[in-house]
Amino acid sequence: MHSHDLSAILAASSARHSHLCPRQVLGARIGLAGGLALGMDLPRTDKRLLVFVESDGCFADGVEVATGCTMGHRTLRLEDYGKIAAVFVDVTSERAVRVAPRLDVRERAYAYAPGERRHYFAQLQAYQVMPDDKLLAIQPVALATPVAAIVSRPILRTNCDRCGEEIINEREVITGGQTLCRSCGGPGYYRPLAESQTHSFALPESREVVYG
Ligand SMILES: [Zn+2]
Ligand SMILES: [Zn+2]
Known part of the structure; x- marks a missing residue:
């Protein structure tokens, strides 16, 4: 050095x-x-x-x-x-x-x-x-x-059978014949809140945003 x-x-x-x-x-x-x-x-x-x-x-x-x-x-x-x-x-x-x-x-x-x-x-x-x-x-x-397996290949992509989101880099899990993302296949690092829990969480109102 x-x-x-x-x-x-x-x-x-x-x-x-x-x-x-x-x-x-x-x-x-x-x-x-x-x-x-x-x-x-x-x-x-x-x-x-x-x-x-x-x-x-x-x-x-x-x-x-x-x-x-x-x-x-x-x-x-x-x-x-x-x-x-x-x-x-x-x-x-x-x-x-x-x-x-x-x-x-x-x-x-x-x-x-x-x-x-x-x-x-x-x-x-x-x-x-x-x-x-x-x-x-x-x-x-x-x-x-x-x-x-860690690096995977950039062309590989699939969709989660439960949430529908795209999964790249072969990060899907196959469970019971289903292709799932790691969130749906669990345990994920987050979980969606039930509607009854979201009262204190005001999402910003949707509005037109112009960037640039
Ligand atoms: Zn420091
Ligand atoms: Zn999913």
Whole structure:
């Protein structure tokens, strides 16, 4: 890792926020280490690197800027485990590594931030300079789902037999001979409210809206 890369990444990441914080630094360091472990140049402009971040928030921006992988390019996915960690997959070989901070990084940080006793600032400073092997744990892993199934193919689409909505990327579930979306096939991440529950919920009145 070149330090000028890191400072450019941190500048781009913090420009999205009102601050630079230890989690953005960890995101950037984890992103760079993931690319290095797979022998891939960063940032990517192709789809060869697939990244799973294990939490959203500032951390994810650090990873995104370092790797060039984004949700819009379908090269960044959220597996919300509430952890500062990410899995990096070379989609051509399916080689994958998980990168996370070592368990003792908070305590170690003080040694890399001389004179700084405030833990937030010690971490902010230290995480930028700690060597990879002191900062990060890197573990080879195998995905539970094949990359081909995760990425799917852009031409594939079907309709849910219950709600009628279109489903892309082979995300349908087949239950009792029916093709269902994940909401109808359940358990979904939301449920529609019954009419008796919607009294406090005033939908905006329909009106003509002209954009642009
Ligand atoms: Zn932050
Ligand atoms: Zn449905």
